[in-house]
Amino acid sequence: MQCPEDPDETMLMKTLIKSNPRVTHYYRELFNKCDKNRDGYISFKELQKFAENHEEHKFPDKVIKAIHKNFDRNGDELLDFEEFLEMINNPKVTKIFKRIRSRYIKFVVTSPTKKLVRLQSTLSNTGLYEEELTCKAYTVxxxxxxxxxxxxxxxxxxxxxxxxxxxxxxxxxxxxxxxxxxxxxxxxxxxxxxxxxxxxxxxxxxxxxxxxxxxxxxxxxxxxxxxxxxxxxxxxxxxxxxxxxxxxxxxxxxxxxxxxxxxxxxxxxxxxxxxxxxxxxxxxxxxxxxxxxxxxxxxxxxxxxxxxxxxxxxxxxxxxxxxxxxxxxxxxxxxxxxxxxxxxxxxxxxxxxxxxxxxxxx
The missing domain is CATH 1.20.1540.10 (Rhomboid-like)
Structure with missing residues (x-):
């Protein structure tokens, strides 16, 4: 799965996200939800499990693996936070993970021109609390x-x-x-x-x-x-x-x-x-x-x-x-x-x- 993008636009987008603590916080919350072992990296298995738990439809493993591999820039089979930012803001990926994005990421990245990325806050509440609702063995x-x-x-x-x-x-x-x-x-x-x-x-x-x-x-x-x-x-x-x-x-x-x-x-x-x-x-x-x-x-x-x-x-x-x-x-x-x-x-x-x-x- 290839996800072409403009390198300058990607760099500008990441710079704008990191310059706003509130925006960075939302993306970091999503990253941490995916990074189950808290080692600072997202493996293919973690991305796969996250997609299974938060999406209504099950995606083929090869699709998730292709997405993971495509944004693994250094080839270490892990996504760091910067690689994750590129992935989650790629238009093709967000169509696949639309429920995850709409649930956690309450900032829309629009691109009026090839050289400008504007961050527009659309919602104030994240819905993170509802995502903690789980029925486990001790929930009895x-x-x-x-x-x-x-x-x-x-x-x-x-x-x-x-x-x-x-x-x-x-x-x-x-x-x-x-x-x-x-x-x-x-x-x-x-x-x-x-x-x-x-x-x-x-x-x-x-x-x-x-x-x-x-x-x-x-x-x-x-x-x-x-x-x-x-x-x-x-x-x-x-x-x-x-x-x-x-x-x-x-x-x-x-x-x-x-x-x-x-x-x-x-x-x-x-x-x-x-x-x-x-x-x-x-x-x-x-x-x-x-x-x-x-x-x-x-x-x-x-x-x-x-x-x-x-x-x-x-x-x-x-x-x-x-x-x-x-x-x-x-x-x-x-x-x-x-x-x-x-x-x-x-x-x-x-x-x-x-x-x-x-x-x-x-």
Missing amino acids: GMLILSAVQITFYYINLSLKTKESEEGPIEMALKFTPYRKEEIWRYVTHIFVHSSPYHLYPNLFIQILIGIPLEMVHSWRVLVIYVAGALGGCLAHSVIVPHSELVGGSGGFYAFYTAHIATVIMNWREMSHPAVQLILFGIMTIFDPIYNYVIMKNLGDVSYIAHLGGTVVGLLLGVNILRNLKETKNERVVWYICIVTYFLLMSVFIVLSIIINRYCSLS
């Missing part, structure tokens, strides 16, 4: 958790007796203000639910939001879930000290704001980040926040646990979820959130201990 945390919750519910239901409305699993795992010294209950309440109407809506939300997060952030999502449940339970134990708590609502409400956190921290790497921010922002404002302000904790629903989970999801989401391209300002936000998280957790732990002792004495 939320499914396993949901299966355990379903199993515990029906086993507990089958073990209930006429004398007791609560089964043995619920009695052992639920949070109760009369056994606050059994600290595992601050987390294990996520495994028990009061009814199918309580269980299945929770499962639907945590799977709907949790699995896409897990596909990018892997094990960190389960940490967010558990931390949200713990934070929600601590808030519940302090604000509503005489009330029991079951269910994982604090955990999946943490997903709302964890998603907000990852949108904020990966703003430039996401497609349509403003839409996602507005969507999850509305869900956060009109569900846990609005319901707590209006409903308080009347009835069987602990809105304060929901609210506690949303706060933890935002603060901890910034800290432990993946940030694909960190900036200095984001680093400052990271430190603010981690300090705020530990301060709030410390305050609520101390308050819970004090309230527990007060209730015991009274």
